[in-house]
């Protein structure tokens with residue numbers, strides 16, 4: 001078996017299963033190996049029923065004390081029975097599993113594993129797993145990997161498939177020499193792949209994660225190195241000297257620039273007027289006003305007679321930037337065009353043509369702008385917004401358009417400066433550290449689920465005052481099918497809970513770009529009052545009329561990510577509110593979320609989160625919400641990032657990760 005083989009070469013995977021895998025982006029053996037579990041189930045020692053706490057997953061060893069009852073309840077077949085141990089009793093229910101009537105018999109003992117709820121003063125477990133006590137005892141030694149799933153794909157199938165790739169895993173050669181591994185206490189690479197899928201214990205798992213995080217960083221830095229070599233001191237063939245024009249442009253803005261914005265613009269002008277090409281990253285917290293900085297740079301460039309391009313990660317954001325900048329540039333006679341994947345072929349052709357002959361000054365779009373067909377007359381500046389959403393190679397492809405254009409990147413990821421210097425070794429960095437004046441600080445509250453109705457009333461009141469609301473709906477699971485049902489169901493619940501006349505709509509990852517666009521457009525127009533979505537909530541969206549952000553299951557997010565979500569409100573002059581619903585209400589999660597109540601500083605928040613997180617999180621909680629890495633996190637694995645940099649420095653390009661069949665690592669290429 002080769003890493004490049006299609007997964008259908010694996011025994012037991014036919015066309016149908018392969019199609020399900022394909023939906024998760026898994027086509028080859030290599031893809032499969034690189035799809036890591038998102039969780040591991042461990043089977044703890046059974047506890048007394050009396051001690052089974054609400055909301056906790058646990059195991060109990062109990063005797064079946066009733067007959068098995070199967071009943072039709074609306075469209076469901078409901079199977080129930082009661083079990084007991086010496087400390088109490090527990091009701092068990094299953095949906096659509098009537099065959100269980102033949103499995104269980106009164107008086108038999110089983111171990112039941114599930115999450116306990118209290119209903120009508122009774123302890124209830126829904127859909128528990130069940131095992132004969134002997135079988136359970138042997139399982140207690142293992143950690144069971146839980147994979148991301150989709151329709152037609154069970155965790156068992158996934159586990160089996162991975163198991164069959166073991167031969168291929170053993171054959172992966174390590175590109176890091178043995179002595180370097182030993183010196184730095186790094187696990188061997190094939191061992192790491194084996195253990196991320198089938199860890200013997202937590203300690204080994206932790207080391208496997210560390211090693212794979214190292215590889216993601218190493219490959220990233222390796223690619224960056226190549227990029228840096230290509231960029232180094234490229235001669236500036238697009239000299240932009242427009243200080244006076246820019247000053248006039250800035251004077252006409254309806255607001256005064258913040259100090260950080262003004263300095264960033266100064267840096268940019270200095271770069272673009274110098275002898276070398278600009279390569280600059282603008283880092284600024286959400287809402288710090290990065291768009292106008294980019295717009296000013298584009299303005300200067302067009303004034304000088306060159307074209308500019310702005311690449312953003314989503315169509316929705318492209319449309320928003322397009323509307324905003326067209327408006328801004330109208331009176332200067334600057335022509336702006338929008339290029340996104342969902343345009344018709346005819347519309348696209350027209351854009352290509354206008355860009356090529358210079359009819360268009362500024363092109364705004366998704367990665368559609370890096371397609372080969374897009375040719376510029378004379379491209380002077382490329383800007384990438386939300387740059388962390390793009391891979392190194394996508395950025396490179398954009399920078400390779402035209403002849404050595406200036407490069408400007410914008411990011412809201414709160415990376416401490418020391419890490420940013422490693423991550424973005426090829427870039428100069430400007431930081432916008434303050435928010436525009438006149439913003440009212442967002443009022444935050446962290447509350448339990450029992451506060452939901454109060455929150456709904458509050459939302460209704462805000463809407464009646466002409467404001468708009470974002471709701472991030474609860475997560476049951478991260479698999480794609482469930483996600484959709486989730487948002488749909490939650491939207492229905494919300495519609496029923498809110499007064500008639502309040503328009504509630506949803507947004508999720510499975511919708512077509514066209515549908516997403518029209519929902520977002522109506523939300524921006526104020527026709528939709530409440531927008532329910534998963535975390536795919538479009539990055540960078542700017543709707544100053546939105547004043548409430550409510551996040552369900554806030555405890556499941558990294559604080560830095562919650563901070564980004566919070567950045568969707570408080571963008572205008574109105575008082576805004578953030579309601580974090582804490583679904584777990586443990587002491588730890590409450591303490592963690594309270595960091596958000598007390599601070600609005602993205603850097604500080606991410607740092608605190610790291611300190612507060614317990615050793616129980618194998619993967620940690622994703623901090624940045626970005627997609628550069630599959631499993632590595634610059635906060636959780638800061639030590640591996642540093643190590644990767646050290647090894648890279650010492651060995652240069654001698655240790656090439658591509659030699660090790662690592663065709664695909666986490667970040668997008």
Ligand code: ADP
Nearest residue numbers: 255256257258286287288289290291292436542
């Ligand atoms: P981000 O940095 O998150 O991309 P945006 O560029 O979208 O932020 O700006 C957020 C909002 O702040 C926009 O409505 C913008 O018009 C406004 N804004 C930007 N700069 C200033 C400023 N100096 N004073 C007042 N409002 C500003």
Ligand code: MG
Nearest residue numbers: 290291385540
């Ligand atoms: Mg932005």
